[in-house]
Amino acid sequence: MGKAKHYIAVTILTIFFTFVIRGILIYLYRLPVAASAQAVPIDTMFNAHFWLISFLFSLIMVFMLYSVVVFKRKEGDDEPGPYVHGHTGLEILWTVIPVIVVLGFGYWGVIMLNALTAENPDEMTIKVYGQQWSWQFEYPEQEDVTSPTLVLPIDQPILLDMESRDVLHSFWIPEFRVKEDLIPDTTTHLRITPTKLGDYKVRCAEICGFDHANMLADVSVVSQTDFDAWIAERLDVPAYGDMTEAERGEIWHTDFGCAGCHNVTGDPGGAGPTWLGAYGNEELLTDGTTITVDDAYIRKSILDPNAQIVSGFNEGIMPQNYDERISTKEAEILASEGIEIDIIADLISFMRTLEE
Ligand code: CUA
Numbered sequence: 001m002g003k004a005k006h007y008i009a010v011t012i013l014t015i016f017f018t019f020v021i022r023g024i025l026i027y028l029y030r031l032p033v034a035a036s037a038q039a040v041p042i043d044t045m046f047n048a049h050f051w052l053i054s055f056l057f058s059l060i061m062v063f064m065l066y067s068v069v070v071f072k073r074k075e076g077d078d079e080p081g082p083y084v085h086g087h088t089g090l091e092i093l094w095t096v097i098p099v100i101v102v103l104g105f106g107y108w109g110v111i112m113l114n115a116l117t118a119e120n121p122d123e124m125t126i127k128v129y130g131q132q133w134s135w136q137f138e139y140p141e142q143e144d145v146t147s148p149t150l151v152l153p154i155d156q157p158i159l160l161d162m163e164s165r166d167v168l169h170s171f172w173i174p175e176f177r178v179k180e181d182l183i184p185d186t187t188t189h190l191r192i193t194p195t196k197l198g199d200y201k202v203r204c205a206e207i208c209g210f211d212h213a214n215m216l217a218d219v220s221v222v223s224q225t226d227f228d229a230w231i232a233e234r235l236d237v238p239a240y241g242d243m244t245e246a247e248r249g250e251i252w253h254t255d256f257g258c259a260g261c262h263n264v265t266g267d268p269g270g271a272g273p274t275w276l277g278a279y280g281n282e283e284l285l286t287d288g289t290t291i292t293v294d295d296a297y298i299r300k301s302i303l304d305p306n307a308q309i310v311s312g313f314n315e316g317i318m319p320q321n322y323d324e325r326i327s328t329k330e331a332e333i334l335a336s337e338g339i340e341i342d343i344i345a346d347l348i349s350f351m352r353t354l355e356e
Pocket of ligand 1: 018130131133169170204205207208209212213215296
């Protein structure tokens with residue numbers, strides 16, 4: 001016996017605490033449901049990391065605490081301890097093994113990243129636009145249907161082509177695990193194959209200004225049949241020329257991302273004033289003057305957002321590129337339907353319908 005019993009004890013304790021600590025980590029860092037094909041290998045790797053971390057922590061702690069407790073100096077023992085100078089074999093071992101483990105994880109990571117970003121022959125492309133503080137999705141393979149929510153057919157490999165309309169944002173659906181930044185004037189890509197029906201949320205994972213925390217969009221993973229029905233419904237909209245101003249205004253309110261900051265429910269706490277009952281109100285401005293929310297004020301506030309700020313809100317929050325985006329859209333409609341539309345007038349008409 002002698003030394004052997006200490007080795008056996010330390011081995012058993014290390015194995016025991018590896019399981020305990022791994023259990024604690026799995027509990028503390030509970031992952032949301034894995035809803036994409038990409039989530040499976042990522043979770044496997046997470047799990048492997050948890051095992052390794054638990055084992056290393058247990059190994060070091062058990063050796064240290066075991067020595068402190070079991071080899072404590074005995075009463076009356078005043079002899080100096082034996083002189084120990086290193087152990088070449090051990091030192092080589094605890095250098096070589098970690099090097100192999102780290103390189104192994106690195107290799108595994110590269111292989112996995114290549115697999116997750118590899119082109120898929122039957123993938124469907126969806127365009128993603130991020131802007132302060134809303135998302136827009138466009139389906140180029142479905143006649144350019146646009147939507148403020150992301151609807152995905154289950155088990156269909158998806159390629160997301162993503163672009164920011166202003167600053168850096170980051171596209172992240174925790175249940176799908178993968179994440180990618182959106183960069184102005186650059187297209188970035190992300191591949192996702194949703195594998196579980198359900199409702200999720202895209203959240204922005206890059207600090208992008210005042211209302212970053214509320215830059216959310218609904219995601220639905222549906223059957224292929226439901227997806228086709230949803231597309232048909234989105235396509236079955238009348239031409240812009242056949243709609244009333246207010247009907248178009250309601251579409252612009254979500255399409256241009258106004259809805260991200262200006263709700264129509266009257267809830268306080270948005271990054272911008274609610275639109276419910278806003279039209280015709282007297283408002284105190286930050287410079288102390290008072291204005292009436294009329295056509296001229298609204299138009300000016302969209303085109304030059306920092307000119308007049310309602311008291312209680314901040315300057316520099318509203319995006320300043322609406323002038324350009326609105327004229328681009330108006331030109332597109334003129335080209336496709338041959339009619340001239342005043343998008344701001346539509347928005348004002350929509351606001352006028354929102355009476356408290
Ligand atoms: Cu967009 Cu944070």
